[in-house]
Amino acid sequence: MEKVTIATVARRAGVSRQTVSNVINTPDVVREETRERVREAITALGYRVNQAARQMRTGRSRLIAVRIEPARDGINGSVLDRFLHGLTDAAGLAGYRVMLYTAADDNDEIATYDDLLSAYDLDAFVLTSTHHGDPRTSWLAERSVPFVTFGRPWGAPDMHSWVDVDNAAGTAAATEHLLAAGHQRIGFLGWPAGSGVGDARREGWHRVLGPWGPSAASTDGVQGGAEAARALLATDEPPTALVCASDSLALGALQAARELGRECAVVGFDDTAVAQAIGLTSVSQPLAEAAARCMDLLAELLDGRAPSVPATVLLPPSLVLRQTA
Amino acid sequence: MEKVTIATVARRAGVSRQTVSNVINTPDVVREETRERVREAITALGYRVNQAARQMRTGRSRLIAVRIEPARDGINGSVLDRFLHGLTDAAGLAGYRVMLYTAADDNDEIATYDDLLSAYDLDAFVLTSTHHGDPRTSWLAERSVPFVTFGRPWGAPDMHSWVDVDNAAGTAAATEHLLAAGHQRIGFLGWPAGSGVGDARREGWHRVLGPWGPSAASTDGVQGGAEAARALLATDEPPTALVCASDSLALGALQAARELGRECAVVGFDDTAVAQAIGLTSVSQPLAEAAARCMDLLAELLDGRAPSVPATVLLPPSLVLRQTA
DNA sequence: TTGTAGGCGTTATCAA
DNA sequence: TTGATAACGCCTACAA
Numbered sequence: 001m002e003k004v005t006i007a008t009v010a011r012r013a014g015v016s017r018q019t020v021s022n023v024i025n026t027p028d029v030v031r032e033e034t035r036e037r038v039r040e041a042i043t044a045l046g047y048r049v050n051q052a053a054r055q056m057r058t059g060r061s062r063l064i065a066v067r068i069e070p071a072r073d074g075i076n077g078s079v080l081d082r083f084l085h086g087l088t089d090a091a092g093l094a095g096y097r098v099m100l101y102t103a104a105d106d107n108d109e110i111a112t113y114d115d116l117l118s119a120y121d122l123d124a125f126v127l128t129s130t131h132h133g134d135p136r137t138s139w140l141a142e143r144s145v146p147f148v149t150f151g152r153p154w155g156a157p158d159m160h161s162w163v164d165v166d167n168a169a170g171t172a173a174a175t176e177h178l179l180a181a182g183h184q185r186i187g188f189l190g191w192p193a194g195s196g197v198g199d200a201r202r203e204g205w206h207r208v209l210g211p212w213g214p215s216a217a218s219t220d221g222v223q224g225g226a227e228a229a230r231a232l233l234a235t236d237e238p239p240t241a242l243v244c245a246s247d248s249l250a251l252g253a254l255q256a257a258r259e260l261g262r263e264c265a266v267v268g269f270d271d272t273a274v275a276q277a278i279g280l281t282s283v284s285q286p287l288a289e290a291a292a293r294c295m296d297l298l299a300e301l302l303d304g305r306a307p308s309v310p311a312t313v314l315l316p317p318s319l320v321l322r323q324t325a
Numbered sequence: 326m327e328k329v330t331i332a333t334v335a336r337r338a339g340v341s342r343q344t345v346s347n348v349i350n351t352p353d354v355v356r357e358e359t360r361e362r363v364r365e366a367i368t369a370l371g372y373r374v375n376q377a378a379r380q381m382r383t384g385r386s387r388l389i390a391v392r393i394e395p396a397r398d399g400i401n402g403s404v405l406d407r408f409l410h411g412l413t414d415a416a417g418l419a420g421y422r423v424m425l426y427t428a429a430d431d432n433d434e435i436a437t438y439d440d441l442l443s444a445y446d447l448d449a450f451v452l453t454s455t456h457h458g459d460p461r462t463s464w465l466a467e468r469s470v471p472f473v474t475f476g477r478p479w480g481a482p483d484m485h486s487w488v489d490v491d492n493a494a495g496t497a498a499a500t501e502h503l504l505a506a507g508h509q510r511i512g513f514l515g516w517p518a519g520s521g522v523g524d525a526r527r528e529g530w531h532r533v534l535g536p537w538g539p540s541a542a543s544t545d546g547v548q549g550g551a552e553a554a555r556a557l558l559a560t561d562e563p564p565t566a567l568v569c570a571s572d573s574l575a576l577g578a579l580q581a582a583r584e585l586g587r588e589c590a591v592v593g594f595d596d597t598a599v600a601q602a603i604g605l606t607s608v609s610q611p612l613a614e615a616a617a618r619c620m621d622l623l624a625e626l627l628d629g630r631a632p633s634v635p636a637t638v639l640l641p642p643s644l645v646l647r648q649t650a
Numbered sequence: 651t652t653g654t655a656g657g658c659g660t661t662a663t664c665a666a
Numbered sequence: 667t668t669g670a671t672a673a674c675g676c677c678t679a680c681a682a
Contacts (some may be wrong), residue, residue: 005659016669021661048443052386052661055377056674063424068410078598081406085393098412098425099388118373120422139521171548222602247668251602272405274602277547277576330675341653345676356651378675383659 004047013041020086024049030169046129053123064091064127064298065099065116067109069279078273079287080128083150086291087126094299096123103325110139125296129156130162132196146301148294152312154196161297163290164314167197170283170317171204171243174267177319179208183265187232188215189225189249201245201269218249225252226259241265241325247272250280254324265325279323286315328444329372337364349374380446389416389623390424390441391451392434394529403598404612405453411616412451416468419624421448435464442470449623455479455487471626473619477637479521484532486622488615488638492522495642496529496568499592502644503566504533508590512557512564513540514550514574526570526594539564543574550577551584560586566590566650575605579649592650604648611640 010017015038022039027210030038034085037172041047055061066087069080088098101116103109113136115158116122123146127136137160140147152164171188178186188205191198206213216232218224225248232239233256242264257264268275271284293313298310336343340363346477347355348363355363380386391412394405412545413423426441428434441447448471452461455476462485465472474487496513504512513530516523531538541557543549548570554577557564567589569575575593582589593600596609618638625636 051445052377052380057661087426100423102413120376248559274599277599384675
């Protein structure tokens with residue numbers, strides 16, 4: 001089977017190559033009759049545009065890149081996994097493909113941008129895990145490389161488009177659910193102050209409960225969660241329910257409560273595999289939708305119909321009720 | 326900043342474009358002095374070969390594709406995630422990039438091959454989740470598309486290179502560990518017969534234990550595992566330890582034992598986040614290494630130095646000891 | 651060992 | 667509305 005190029009199609013349809021190209025890229029400019037004839041030839045021959053050739057002319061690759069991180073503590077790893085799946089789906093629908101890269105840290109990642117950009121002519125990047133003082137966004141912005149972040153620009157003004165999940169709304173919903181279930185003393189188990197995401201999750205709980213409420217902090221992990229929960233449960237007026245900043249912390253809290261023989265409702269965050277497996281009530285992020293919105297924003301940027309003001313999308317999470325609350 | 330092409334470099338180094346190309350692709354053919362001069366120019370200008378242009382000439386994209394599946398039951402989802410990360414790393418080292426795609430089923434995936442191949446000139450595919458009567462491998466083989474599978478060709482002769490983890494060795498090691506710990510009645514909790522992976526895992530346990538041993542089967546999941554384990558523990562001579570085909574089943578078994586107030590050692594499979602979180606002893610697959618070996622095999626195929634006989638790699642898993650066994 | 655010529659498949663430009 | 671021509675950046679063949 002011969003390689004089918006635009007010339008093959010042109011010959012078969014009895015037109016010039018340029019006309020075939022027009023049918024593909026600017027159909028309106030071609031007379032209907034001709035258009036049909038060309039389209040038939042395309043179908044009959046199974047023609048597909050050659051990306052490399054197109055890219056060489058247009059300078060656009062229809063490729064977007066995203067970093068795949070090692071599943072940090074494992075327990076939260078599948079969050080990125082689900083986001084990636086959603087992004088790949090959404091990109092495919094929009095005619096783009098997703099390319100993966102790894103990087104050890106921010107600087108390594110920036111070096112990778114440089115490489116990817118000059119070798120592969122990448123059209124855009126999707127950044128995850130944004131944080132305070134993130135050097136990646138400014139690097140890209142300075143070079144006018146299109147990108148979107150999944151995660152708002154913490155501590156910086158909105159200089160680029162982003163999509164994020166409303167973390168505070170998630171813990172607020174969890175707290176309200178516990179309140180409605182009759183709990184009076186609802187505590188919060190979170191991370192040390194300073195991380196944007198962690199602070200937002202604490203904020204949501206605080207917003208619903210008003211000034212009062214026992215809370216403790218620990219770096220993420222089952223062990224840390226158990227210890228922090230133990231301390232909280234050992235007070236004079238121990239909480240009867242705990243809203244947690246992650247499923248790891250929640251699992252630790254559950255273990256602590258069981259050891260102490262205490263009844264304590266627990267809500268986790270991220271609806272990870274662990275939550276599903278052990279029946280932990282948890283706040284779930286709409287990852288597929290977040291990915292789709294990232295792709296939407298990117299498509300806008302790439303089609304040149306970008307708004308002058310960066311677009312921002314804040315998605316509401318949902319509470320998945322299970323046995324623990 | 327001007328776009329730096331091979332011509333820019335040539336001008337700066339005072340040689341022809343061809344010489345620059347030679348320095349890049351066949352350095353041996355260039356005189357040392359010239360080579361150095363050209364290399365300096367390359368560095369000074371920050372020149373990078375343009376993949377699209379190179380691809381158009383050579384027909385090779387240095388892109389390999391792999392499917393990202395939705396995390397099925399979630400609990401095992403991170404397995405693919407870790408494999409992908411390893412593959413991206415290994416590919417990068419070998420000068421390749423990983424492109425992602427999704428597919429609803431085998432036929433959909435085959436349609437995607439067709440698309441990716443003609444539009445992007447993909448160099449190769451890495452297939453995961455091979456199964457009995459897999460139509461994907463024959464489709465690719467018929468068209469001489471280079472590919473490697475992570476997972477052996479179940480029920481078919483070795484017509485292509487593959488990498489797999491020795492599932493039977495994993496459960497065998499688990500069984501031996503339990504034996505050494507003094508357990509006499511070691512049961513197996515697996516999936517219904519018919520899946521290659523599941524059968525292999527049962528086989529390993531059986532091999533160590535000889536003819537005797539209580540076993541039960543259930544489709545994967547915590548619920549199913551709990552039920553099957555309950556039945557096993559209710560017999561006259563209940564097992565004192567259970568080797569399980571997955572962490573999901575193992576978690577179910579753990580819950581069943583606790584409900585019944587029974588002591589029962591449990592070993593899971595895949596060392597997922599859940600196992601780490603709850604302290605479940607589990608068999609761990611060397612996913613990063615598996616990915617690296619896949620890339621090695623692919624590189625062989627793509628460099629044309631492929632062995633006439635398909636290469637097969639069987640990697641030993643390891644047992645991660647935690648509290649449950 | 652180095653240089654010249656040509657073409658990979660596509661699209662932008664411009665003329666018909 | 668359609669077609670001819672040139673160019674994107676690179677590599678292969680061949681000539682010098």
